[in-house]
Amino acid sequence: MTKPDPLHLDVTIRRSDHDGSRDAHFQVPARDNQTILDVVSWIQQYADPTLSYRFACRVGMCGSCAMMVNGEPRWACRTHVKKVLNGSKVHIAPLRNLPVIKDLVVDMDPFFDKWGQAEGRHHPTQTRDDPVPRIDPEGAQRAEANAGIECINCSVCYAACDTVAGNPEYLGPAALQRAWTVFNDGKNADRQAILDAVSGSSGCHNCHSMGSCTHYCPNDLNPMQAITGLKRETVKAFIRGKSNA
Amino acid sequence: MGPEQNIKRHDTDILILGTGGAGLFAALHAQQSAPPDTKITIAVKGLLGKCGCTRMVQGGYNVALGPGDTVERHFMDTIEGGKWLPNQQMAWRLCEEAVVRVQELENEIGCFFDRNPDGTLHHKAFAGQTADRTVHKGDLTGIEIINRLMEQVLSRPIERLQEHRAIGLIPTRDGAALAGVLMIDMRTGSFRFVRAKTVLMATGGGPSMYKYHTPSGDKTMDGLAMALRAGLPLRDMEMVQFHPTGLLAGDHSRMTGTVLEEGLRGAGGQLISHARQRFMFDHDDRGERATRDVVSRGIYAEMRKNNNPEQEGVFISMAHLGPENVRRKFKGMVQRCADSGFDLAAGLVEVVPTAHYFMGGVVVDVDTHTALEGLYVAGEDAGGAHGSNRLGGNGVANSTVYGGVCGDTMGADIRKMGTLRDPDEDKLAAEVERACHPLSRKATVVQPLRQKLQEAMWEDVGVLRTRTGMERGLKRIAEISGELMDLGVSPENLAFNLTWHDWLNMRSLCDVSEVIAKAALERENSRGAHFREDFPEAGELDASYFTVAQQSAGVVKMERHAVDFSIVRPGETILPEGEPETLVIST
Numbered sequence: 001m002t003k004p005d006p007l008h009l010d011v012t013i014r015r016s017d018h019d020g021s022r023d024a025h026f027q028v029p030a031r032d033n034q035t036i037l038d039v040v041s042w043i044q045q046y047a048d049p050t051l052s053y054r055f056a057c058r059v060g061m062c063g064s065c066a067m068m069v070n071g072e073p074r075w076a077c078r079t080h081v082k083k084v085l086n087g088s089k090v091h092i093a094p095l096r097n098l099p100v101i102k103d104l105v106v107d108m109d110p111f112f113d114k115w116g117q118a119e120g121r122h123h124p125t126q127t128r129d130d131p132v133p134r135i136d137p138e139g140a141q142r143a144e145a146n147a148g149i150e151c152i153n154c155s156v157c158y159a160a161c162d163t164v165a166g167n168p169e170y171l172g173p174a175a176l177q178r179a180w181t182v183f184n185d186g187k188n189a190d191r192q193a194i195l196d197a198v199s200g201s202s203g204c205h206n207c208h209s210m211g212s213c214t215h216y217c218p219n220d221l222n223p224m225q226a227i228t229g230l231k232r233e234t235v236k237a238f239i240r241g242k243s244n245a
Numbered sequence: 246m247g248p249e250q251n252i253k254r255h256d257t258d259i260l261i262l263g264t265g266g267a268g269l270f271a272a273l274h275a276q277q278s279a280p281p282d283t284k285i286t287i288a289v290k291g292l293l294g295k296c297g298c299t300r301m302v303q304g305g306y307n308v309a310l311g312p313g314d315t316v317e318r319h320f321m322d323t324i325e326g327g328k329w330l331p332n333q334q335m336a337w338r339l340c341e342e343a344v345v346r347v348q349e350l351e352n353e354i355g356c357f358f359d360r361n362p363d364g365t366l367h368h369k370a371f372a373g374q375t376a377d378r379t380v381h382k383g384d385l386t387g388i389e390i391i392n393r394l395m396e397q398v399l400s401r402p403i404e405r406l407q408e409h410r411a412i413g414l415i416p417t418r419d420g421a422a423l424a425g426v427l428m429i430d431m432r433t434g435s436f437r438f439v440r441a442k443t444v445l446m447a448t449g450g451g452p453s454m455y456k457y458h459t460p461s462g463d464k465t466m467d468g469l470a471m472a473l474r475a476g477l478p479l480r481d482m483e484m485v486q487f488h489p490t491g492l493l494a495g496d497h498s499r500m501t502g503t504v505l506e507e508g509l510r511g512a513g514g515q516l517i518s519h520a521r522q523r524f525m526f527d528h529d530d531r532g533e534r535a536t537r538d539v540v541s542r543g544i545y546a547e548m549r550k551n552n553n554p555e556q557e558g559v560f561i562s563m564a565h566l567g568p569e570n571v572r573r574k575f576k577g578m579v580q581r582c583a584d585s586g587f588d589l590a591a592g593l594v595e596v597v598p599t600a601h602y603f604m605g606g607v608v609v610d611v612d613t614h615t616a617l618e619g620l621y622v623a624g625e626d627a628g629g630a631h632g633s634n635r636l637g638g639n640g641v642a643n644s645t646v647y648g649g650v651c652g653d654t655m656g657a658d659i660r661k662m663g664t665l666r667d668p669d670e671d672k673l674a675a676e677v678e679r680a681c682h683p684l685s686r687k688a689t690v691v692q693p694l695r696q697k698l699q700e701a702m703w704e705d706v707g708v709l710r711t712r713t714g715m716e717r718g719l720k721r722i723a724e725i726s727g728e729l730m731d732l733g734v735s736p737e738n739l740a741f742n743l744t745w746h747d748w749l750n751m752r753s754l755c756d757v758s759e760v761i762a763k764a765a766l767e768r769e770n771s772r773g774a775h776f777r778e779d780f781p782e783a784g785e786l787d788a789s790y791f792t793v794a795q796q797s798a799g800v801v802k803m804e805r806h807a808v809d810f811s812i813v814r815p816g817e818t819i820l821p822e823g824e825p826e827t828l829v830i831s832t
Contacts, residue, residue: 017740018740031498032586033498033585033587035499035500035584037499038497044743044744045690045692045744045747049688049690049691049743049744050742050744052742054291055499056295056297057301057461057462058461058462058499058500058503059301059500059503061385061387061388062301063295064292064295077500078584079584080584080586082586101741102432103741115396116396116399116400120396121400122396122397124353124355125352126352127352128348128352128353132347133352133364134363134364134365135360137359137361137364138362145357146357149357149382149389150385151392178396182355185355188355
């Protein structure tokens with residue numbers, strides 16, 4: 001990895017439109033402080049105005065720009081080219097496991113539909129007229145809820161997951177991690193509803209604990225551990241005879 | 246066949262533009278307050294909840310829930326921070342309703358803000374405030390708020406038009422009301438006209454016409470540009486807030502301009518000049534810990550002294566605090582810098598002031614009504630609540646409070662409204678033609694012109710302003726604006742065609758840049774974010790005025806309107822007698 005810096009990057013981009021897919025090659029000037037987002041931006045701004053990609057925040061907060069870089073899911077905005085360059089080469093493709101809209105832009109709706117199917121939202125027990133509840137920030141249950149709370153729903157784990165690739169119905173790591181977070185939130189109304197939502201044929205028991213989700217999470221979260229928690233709780237609920245799974 | 250021949254027509258009852266704190270709250274409140282069969286549609290330039298800037302809030306949310314704090318105290322800080330220019334009724338409602346909105350976020354939406362060891366809400370201190378008032382989720386408050394709001398909106402029967410950018414507010418033929426909004430479905434490149442009885446515009450300002458800017462890449466002042474064309478009055482348009490420490494990573498990098506957090510200076514971070522010397526104490530007794538506007542001006546002045554083209558900005562240095570300590574305390578920031586090749590913990594990172602927030606916006610009343618029936622504005626697109634400067638932590642309070650207010654207002658108003666209104670078809674056709682303008686010209690690159698505009702605004706209408714500079718700036722804007730009209734985009738494939746949108750972004754930015762420069766010329770004193778080197782004094786507070794810009798027949802006209810001190814006059818306070826000036830224990 002001590003090769004001299006190239007003057008140009010040899011960039012291959014998987015492009016798709018209604019006519020199908022093909023690889024396109026571009027020579028991009030190499031710069032200091034250059035991210036994958038800067039590379040695709042340069043191509044669109046100076047080489048091929050029709051190249052499509054998606055980004056918003058530029059700093060790893062919005063989770064809009066994930067793409068496959070040399071076959072691995074990554075945030076484009078926070079991936080320095082030096083980290084991924086293969087000699088002077090890099091291959092960029094749309095995120096795996098989601099339908100492609102055009103070029104590097106995927107449709108994230110299926111990912112969010114599953115987030116909803118997993119009951120990944122708060123179910124209130126109080127209203128805006130009630131005071132903010134006192135909650136021990138160090139309590140065991142709260143710590144479990146906090147573990148996955150910083151997920152920005154970027155879909156990197158979803159793209160990394162071979163189980164999703166094999167079973168498109170599978171809810172996937174992000175939605176399940178969110179369900180686990182809500183399950184452990186003491187303010188949430190109905191824990192059983194969450195277990196019901198994640199224990200069906202598309203639920204947590206599909207997971208083979210291969211761990212790609214945890215390996216690739218750019219925020220160092222551990223969806224696999226959350227899924228393990230859900231597996232444990234759904235089995236416990238089943239044994240208690242409460243589950244209708 | 247060109248796209249102009251084919252406009253898809255679409256009807257709804259309540260239309261919301263934008264999915265930041267204002268748009269998402271408006272959707273939820275509208276659903277709660279409107280009659281049960283009301284159709285609600287939310288349209289956004291990017292993905293729902295992912296684009297825009299509420300998500301990027303690091304600091305937190307100002308709310309008078311801390312020990313000893315009151316709505317009155319929050320209000321006084323907001324007025325003093327805005328240098329007596331805020332609309333006092335709006336500022337009051339902001340502070341008052343922030344309380345219920347934070348409770349709603351925790352109890353109904355499901356946010357979890359940081360707690361004290363005893364389980365009560367943690368309130369942190371933020372510059373310019375007299376109480377520890379800012380509730381937060383670590384330094385990722387915006388992500389928590391938007392993720393939770395997004396989940397709630399996605400689970401409800403609210404129609405989504407994602408990657409639909411609004412390009413024109415289309416009135417009725419008699420001009421008395423808004424009929425609907427023209428959009429481009431970015432995924433297909435086709436036009437869509439959406440009729441609605443009420444429309445909230447919450448596209449979120451975003452002064453990205455400056456060389457260095459913090460807002461997300463989708464933000465290009467489209468909302469204010471549409472409002473300008475619709476002839477609506479815009480206030481405080483000279484008020485651009487700069488954050489002192491934006492990352493400088495070169496003009497080829499999207500990272501450039503993004504914020505290095507306030508807390509770095511608070512913790513003892515030092516600013517170092519090109520001559521390797523600290524300079525902030527030459528400008529202010531508080532040194533690096535002075536307020537954002539003061540530090541931004543200090544850095545800008547320092548930058549002007551330097552002739553070395555290799556180094557444009559100044560440096561922030563943290564290493565004296567112990568690299569390990571810095572790595573631990575500012576993990577996210579250190580990692581972010583490392584990802585773009587900089588060592589924040591042990592090295593020097595080059596920084597510049599960066600355009601952050603736009604205080605100016607559409608003139609609205611406290612219920613978010615505008616001068617045009619059927620149109621409502623909330624969040625950063627609305628002017629008035631912050632006056633000449635926004636307190637850190639009042640931005641997300643403003644968008645969520647007024648988004649909710651707007652949802653309630655639209656839900657109530659719609660009960661009194663009859664059928665959908667028909668658009669002025671000539672205006673609709675004119676807006677389509679405007680958007681298609683580049684498609685019949687010779688295709689070339691757009692980005693160099695964007696950089697030219699950003700240079701002009703930075704140099705001539707930036708942190709430190711003079712009449713000479715701004716008159717030159719106006720000339721440059723006009724030239725760039727003209728050049729844009731000669732610049733073409735290939736019409737071959739308009740599906741997700743970012744270059745066409747770059748052109749449209751530039752159109753919005755040029756139009757609003759002109760207004761910023763004109764408003765800044767109109768204000769012949771220095772208040773808050775606006776600093777005139779040729780008029781450095783604040784002027785008589787009792788005679789405070791705010792600027793109003795309005796476009797008619799293609800010409801922008803400026804007026805000065807007296808501030809209505811309807812709650813408190815300069816020199817007075819609404820705090821009870823004997824209240825301490827500040828509740829913050831100084832360190």
